[in-house]
Amino acid sequence: MYAIAGASGQLGRLALASLIDKVGSAQVVALVRDPAKLADVAAQGVSVRAADYDQPETLVTALAGVSRLLLISGNAIGQRARQHGAVIDAAKAAGVGFIAYTSILHADVSTIGLAGEHRATEALLAASGLPFALLRNGWYNENYTGALAPVVAGGVLIGASGAGRIASASRADLAEAVAVVLAGGDETAGKVYELAGDAAFTMADFASELSRIAGKPVVYQDMAEADYAKALESVGLPDFIAAMIANSSFQASSGALFDDSGTLGALIGRPTTPIAQTIATALGVAAA
Ligand SMILES: NC(=O)c1ccc[n+]([C@@H]2O[C@H](COP(=O)([O-])OP(=O)(O)OC[C@H]3O[C@@H](n4cnc5c(N)ncnc54)[C@H](OP(=O)(O)O)[C@@H]3O)[C@@H](O)[C@H]2O)c1
Structure with a gap:
């Protein structure tokens, strides 16, 4: 099973659609605070489960049976390292085998203030012992x-x-790339993808x-x-x-x-x- 956390967001919905195309809805789990937001997706056969980054007790249950998880960074600036840490802990407890995390372009050296929470999350992933990939997204065209x-x-x-x-990229292109990595295999573990237009x-x-x-x-x-x-x-x-x-x-x-690494275009093949x-x-x- 492939799960997307943050599935109701603008990137998440596009990533869900792309993932469903690749693996079929029966293998997809959408994690969302309010499952009613994804009723249309549930109607396509996706398993929609309640999960709140702020309520750790919801996360282990929501991740049951999931082998590969896409963790889309939340939008509560200042709270995110703690929130993402809760998801990573829950993934470990639930036996998830791989996490792909949407970070920020060149997070390790980025001078952008927002990069701090992404660096902290990357460090939590490294400390978790779980196989993971970093999807370091550049700015959206949008x-x-x-x-x-x-x-x-x-x-x-x-x-x-x-x-x-500025090498921005459309949300749709980034969503397709993250779905490609999520639907991939063992070769994705340990990879750092710098994703830009x-x-x-x-x-x-x-x-x-x-x-x-x-x-x-x-x-x-x-x-x-x-x-x-x-x-x-x-x-x-x-x-x-x-x-x-x-x-x-x-x-x-x-x-x-x-x-100018060309990584995004290479992942989406266009x-x-x-x-x-x-x-x-x-x-x-x-x-x-
Ligand atoms: N690269 C860029 O240019 C750029 C720009 C803006 C943001 N970002 C980052 O990339 C992420 C995805 O972008 P986006 O455009 O899809 O953002 P978005 O539309 O704001 O989506 C954010 C998602 O995070 C979920 N979320 C927030 N807090 C949560 C919590 N406590 N528990 C569970 N889910 C929670 C939201 O769920 P609900 O539907 O329940 O609210 C939503 O699904 C953003 O959250 C942010 O970290 C990147």
Whole structure:
């Protein structure tokens, strides 16, 4: 049995679909806090089980009979090393034979503030004695396309990434890759996969692509990290989220979101989705 923890999230749902394609729904277990969220998946024959990273007692039961587990990192920033540790302990107790964990690109050396919890989880996996693989995901293309309408309307894209090159990848490509690894065999144990898009862009490149696809002028305006955080707060983001986004953006200026290993494309067996495609999808226009 193959299980996905975090199956109800945006990456998790895509990974579930990809895994079902590869191994069939009868061999798939979806772990979710609220099973009602995955009623549609249960209707396809997937075993949907209640599991909360904050309730360790739910985890061992939910992992019964599972041989390979994909642990998708949670989204409770600051709580995640403890939460992931509970899942790893439960996996060990339940006799799970392999864990694949969605970490952050180049977690071992990453200067991004968010990387700390991922490094801590990687260390817990290493200490567990269980076979594991690290799926070190770069930034999603969709991080850059979630709120394009006001950018196009105002003609200015702001950020703190300078001329840093960003090799983001679509969630769908990353989901397919994690499903490939989960559905794989013993060769995946001990592997570290640095997962990023084939092509990299600077934020100025992004503004220029957006401008071309939207048919409106858009320029990139670089800011100091603190000013970018303030700008994000001024449009309603909570201060700690604004600080986290600004930190990631600034760290990208020195290459924290760049990778050219080609690992993602090799895993999925095709070129990764270009950022222009994700922009076009977000704007609801034909692929550019
Ligand atoms: N690479 C990137 O650019 C990027 C960007 C954002 C986040 N991330 C990381 O990658 C993960 C997956 O991304 P995503 O876009 O799929 O995020 P997402 O849509 O927010 O999904 C997060 C998933 O974590 C689950 N979860 C949160 N707390 C949990 C808990 N206590 N117990 C069990 N499950 C819990 C959520 O379950 P519910 O449905 O019950 O809430 C959901 O399924 C994120 O959680 C985050 O760690 C990466």
